[in-house]
Amino acid sequence: MLKTEPPLDVVVVGAGVVGAACAYYAARAGLAVTVVDRGPVAGGTTGAGEGNLLVSDKEPGPELDLALLSLRLWRELADDLGAAMEYEPKGGVVVSSTPAGQEALRAFAAQQAAVGVVAEEIPAERLQELEPHLSPRMAGGFHYPQDAQVQPALAAAHLLREARRLGAKLITGETVRAVRRRPDGAVLGVETDRRRLDAPAVVNAAGTWGGELAGLAGVHLPVLPRRGFVLVTEPLPRIIRHKVYAADYVADVASGSAGLQTSAVIEGTPGGPVLIGASRERVGFDRTLSQEALHRLAAQAAELFPVLADVTVMRVYRGFRPYLPDHLPAIGADPRVPGLYHACGHEGAGIGLAPATGLLIAEQLTGKQPELDLVPFRADRFPAA
Amino acid sequence: MRRTPAELVGAEPGPAHHIDFDGRPVPALPGQSIAAALWADGVLAWRTTRVGGRPRGVFCGIGACFDCLATVNGRPNQRTCLLPAEPGTTVTTQEGHGRADLAI
Ligand SMILES: Cc1cc2nc3c(=O)[nH]c(=O)nc-3n(C[C@H](O)[C@H](O)[C@H](O)COP(=O)(O)OP(=O)(O)OC[C@H]3O[C@@H](n4cnc5c(N)ncnc54)[C@H](O)[C@@H]3O)c2cc1C
Numbered sequence: 001m002l003k004t005e006p007p008l009d010v011v012v013v014g015a016g017v018v019g020a021a022c023a024y025y026a027a028r029a030g031l032a033v034t035v036v037d038r039g040p041v042a043g044g045t046t047g048a049g050e051g052n053l054l055v056s057d058k059e060p061g062p063e064l065d066l067a068l069l070s071l072r073l074w075r076e077l078a079d080d081l082g083a084a085m086e087y088e089p090k091g092g093v094v095v096s097s098t099p100a101g102q103e104a105l106r107a108f109a110a111q112q113a114a115v116g117v118v119a120e121e122i123p124a125e126r127l128q129e130l131e132p133h134l135s136p137r138m139a140g141g142f143h144y145p146q147d148a149q150v151q152p153a154l155a156a157a158h159l160l161r162e163a164r165r166l167g168a169k170l171i172t173g174e175t176v177r178a179v180r181r182r183p184d185g186a187v188l189g190v191e192t193d194r195r196r197l198d199a200p201a202v203v204n205a206a207g208t209w210g211g212e213l214a215g216l217a218g219v220h221l222p223v224l225p226r227r228g229f230v231l232v233t234e235p236l237p238r239i240i241r242h243k244v245y246a247a248d249y250v251a252d253v254a255s256g257s258a259g260l261q262t263s264a265v266i267e268g269t270p271g272g273p274v275l276i277g278a279s280r281e282r283v284g285f286d287r288t289l290s291q292e293a294l295h296r297l298a299a300q301a302a303e304l305f306p307v308l309a310d311v312t313v314m315r316v317y318r319g320f321r322p323y324l325p326d327h328l329p330a331i332g333a334d335p336r337v338p339g340l341y342h343a344c345g346h347e348g349a350g351i352g353l354a355p356a357t358g359l360l361i362a363e364q365l366t367g368k369q370p371e372l373d374l375v376p377f378r379a380d381r382f383p384a385a
Numbered sequence: 386m387r388r389t390p391a392e393l394v395g396a397e398p399g400p401a402h403h404i405d406f407d408g409r410p411v412p413a414l415p416g417q418s419i420a421a422a423l424w425a426d427g428v429l430a431w432r433t434t435r436v437g438g439r440p441r442g443v444f445c446g447i448g449a450c451f452d453c454l455a456t457v458n459g460r461p462n463q464r465t466c467l468l469p470a471e472p473g474t475t476v477t478t479q480e481g482h483g484r485a486d487l488a489i
């Protein structure tokens with residue numbers, strides 16, 4: 001027998017960082033929220049990635065607008081939750097190994113500056129002041145003070161804890177099997193394997209599985225997995241101050257290629273280990289370890305920071321980024337199904353973009369004008385297969 | 386008399402040699418792990434934890450838990466339960482991550 005629960009304003013499907021942010025901002029707006037996840041909190045991609053909050057890698061456009069809003073919200077959230085989420089406003093350093101690469105970075109930074117991204121050019125001879133262990137063979141770099149970092153699983157957990165303090169409910173270990181709809185198509189709630197949750201609004205925060213959830217509501221949303229590996233070193237003292245990556249990273253992120261791409265992004269963590277990530281490739285949900293990916297990440301990291309060549313990698317993990325064909329997430333009301341909202345498909349930036357996503361969804365849910373234009377994120381922009 | 390695993394299985398190891406632990410000789414048998422040699426000598430801890438500075442030695446003994454780390458021949462974070470106590474091996478008590486020299 002399915003249990004029936006008291007009526008809600010909104011059900012959020014997914015307890016990753018995006019679902020957690022949606023629940024937090026919705027609860028803060030006074031809505032009655034229940035979050036449901038088939039696994040534990042942060043058991044999906046949120047627990048399998050890194051916590052870079054970046055503007056440095058984004059070109060002007062809708063994603064950068066979202067990132068700038070989100071970084072502002074992360075700073076606000078950090079006032080109370082910063083230590084608990086291991087928030088570190090450490091800034092990013094992008095380096096190039098050739099003068100041509102530095103020229104490309106300069107042009108990129110100039111475009112970004114026009115929309116409010118702060119970047120300072122660092123000539124080669126000053127790079128060691130920022131990063132003493134950096135290879136002396138670099139042609140130059142840019143310092144992006146707005147880039148920051150959180151520990152994603154802690155961030156999701158603390159956002160959910162705050163949401164619960166504001167009255168939200170959390171159900172874990174229950175899979176949403178159906179999205180219930182009225183004869184006219186509007187959303188009535190969801191059915192899990194144990195209960196029925198009635199609500200006039202359902203938020204699809206199912207990450208890499210968001211396409212399946214959209215399918216349960218009868219609409220097409222082509223979310224697909226993009227695999228990434230991360231290397232974890234033995235615990236070290238602070239040897240790297242910023243998030244450091246090579247200029248090629250930006251091209252890799254934007255690439256449409258299915259093949260293996262690696263451009264190491266390197267950062268220290270409060271826990272001690274240095275994280276070296278991440279590769280990108282489209283191989284479905286294949287969990288096989290790719291020696292090639294690990295080898296390339298390790299080699300690139302040692303090229304940037306020769307000191308890492310002597311450091312042991314203790315373990316490796318992998319995750320599946322939720323990507324949509326045009327590399328933008330799906331955020332906001334689905335015009336095809338009244339009451340269905342999407343908050344998924346953030347690819348390799350879902351941690352960074354979570355607060356803005358949550359805030360925009362909460363604004364729509366409460367009938368406010370969203371702070372950003374949501375048209376580029378509309379879920380019906382992909383023609384059905 | 387002390388009962389040892391070697392005695393229980395009727396092992397007949399070759400002659401003992403010595404390894405160096407924090408500047409003093411510790412006897413070791415051929416094939417013995419560093420951790421076993423230290424234990425046999427009554428040493429139970431050869432590392433301090435990173436945060437609390439608490440003593441650590443062997444826990445699982447089979448390479449899974451990383452409790453038994455020490456600096457071996459100058460290399461920090463080596464699992465002493467897996468490394469053989471070969472003649473000439475130098476083991477140093479490891480303070481925390483053992484990489485203080487890299488800090489900036
Ligand atoms: C290697 C790697 C490195 C990364 N590095 C970064 C980074 O540095 N910065 C950054 O911003 N992002 C990074 N990302 C991307 C980031 O991790 C994701 O974009 C983000 O975690 C997505 O969060 P989410 O909440 O949308 O999805 P998830 O965390 O996957 O949450 C979705 C949840 O929905 C649940 N679910 C799905 N279907 C159902 C159902 N039917 N019923 C109930 N529950 C369901 C799942 O169990 C899951 O818990 C990285 C990703 C990877 C793989």
Ligand code: FES
Binds near residue numbers: 444446447453454
């Ligand atoms: S005691 Fe567990 S790894 Fe050595």
